[in-house]
Amino acid sequence: MPGPAGPLAQRVASLPLVIVGVTHGEVDDDWLELCDVVVTAGDPALGAIEENVERFPLAAAALALLLRGQPGRSVEEGLVAESAVYSVLQSGPEFSAWRGQHPVRHEPDDGARVRLKREGPRLILTLTRPDRLNALDARMRDELMEGLAVAAADPGITVVELRGEGPAFCAGGDLDEFGSRSDPASAHVLRLRRSIGRELSHLGARTTAYVHGACVGSGIELAAFADRVVAAADTRIALPEIGLGLVPGAGGTVSLTRRVGRLRTAWLAFSGSTIDAATANAWGLVDDLEP
Numbered sequence: 001m002p003g004p005a006g007p008l009a010q011r012v013a014s015l016p017l018v019i020v021g022v023t024h025g026e027v028d029d030d031w032l033e034l035c036d037v038v039v040t041a042g043d044p045a046l047g048a049i050e051e052n053v054e055r056f057p058l059a060a061a062a063l064a065l066l067l068r069g070q071p072g073r074s075v076e077e078g079l080v081a082e083s084a085v086y087s088v089l090q091s092g093p094e095f096s097a098w099r100g101q102h103p104v105r106h107e108p109d110d111g112a113r114v115r116l117k118r119e120g121p122r123l124i125l126t127l128t129r130p131d132r133l134n135a136l137d138a139r140m141r142d143e144l145m146e147g148l149a150v151a152a153a154d155p156g157i158t159v160v161e162l163r164g165e166g167p168a169f170c171a172g173g174d175l176d177e178f179g180s181r182s183d184p185a186s187a188h189v190l191r192l193r194r195s196i197g198r199e200l201s202h203l204g205a206r207t208t209a210y211v212h213g214a215c216v217g218s219g220i221e222l223a224a225f226a227d228r229v230v231a232a233a234d235t236r237i238a239l240p241e242i243g244l245g246l247v248p249g250a251g252g253t254v255s256l257t258r259r260v261g262r263l264r265t266a267w268l269a270f271s272g273s274t275i276d277a278a279t280a281n282a283w284g285l286v287d288d289l290e291p
Contacts, residue, residue, distance in 0.1 A: 078254035094245025113140035130166020137174035172217030197251030200225035221252030
């Protein structure tokens with residue numbers, strides 16, 4: 001079988017389909033490179049992957065195409081590609097069907113989203129929406145951007161910590177805001193202008209994310225941009241976006257692929273499965289476990 005640069009791999013690269021590999025022991029790396037997602041025979045995630053590909057064929061094909069190219073892109077290029085795909089899917093029938101089945105709630109929530117605390121050279125940014133499991137909404141995004149801007153502008157800040165208040169670090173994006181922008185093109189531009197992942201990446205070695213409880217969707221996508229991720233024993237990690245007819249949209253196809261590679265990122269994203277802190281640590285998705 002030809003290597004990754006061979007004719008077969010080149011033909012597959014632009015095909016809008018999902019190639020699922022099922023392994024029965026050790027396999028050749030060239031074979032793995034031709035697959036979009038790989039599962040071990042008997043892995044219960046295979047059923048979830050098959051169901052998601054069947055129910056959400058547009059999102060599944062878009063995810064496969066996006067992940068194939070991410071390892072060769074810079075962080076900035078990867079964020080542009082992901083946002084473009086995410087925006088296209090937000091205008092598609094699969095997301096529209098999900099949105100129609102999940103009416104937007106109109107619950108007042110005027111509290112602050114992020115608390116900034118300076119302790120000498122340390123800047124601690126704490127998500128403060130515990131009653132919603134720190135769901136990331138536009139207000140939280142903007143307050144996080146402000147906090148990260150403080151760190152970027154002050155060379156005296158040598159440590160930036162990202163934490164979550166309450167039972168969860170961040171249970172993902174606020175579903176009530178999904179698809180709320182006037183049009184996907186405007187949302188794409190705004191997403192790139194206000195990219196938390198890009199700012200965390202630029203801060204580099206100064207950043208540590210302390211995660212616990214639900215660390216889902218944008219929760220793990222953003223945390224993975226930090227130079228160091230520390231997880232509590234109760235941490236639960238998942239990428240559920242395909243079940244909404246979408247792909248990860250907070251930078252997960254960029255941050256996770258750099259930590260665990262394309263195929264493990266694909267396994268999480270295509271299956272929607274949840275992993276625990278120990279598994280995440282073994283993979284390299286988190287760097288340390290809290291005692």
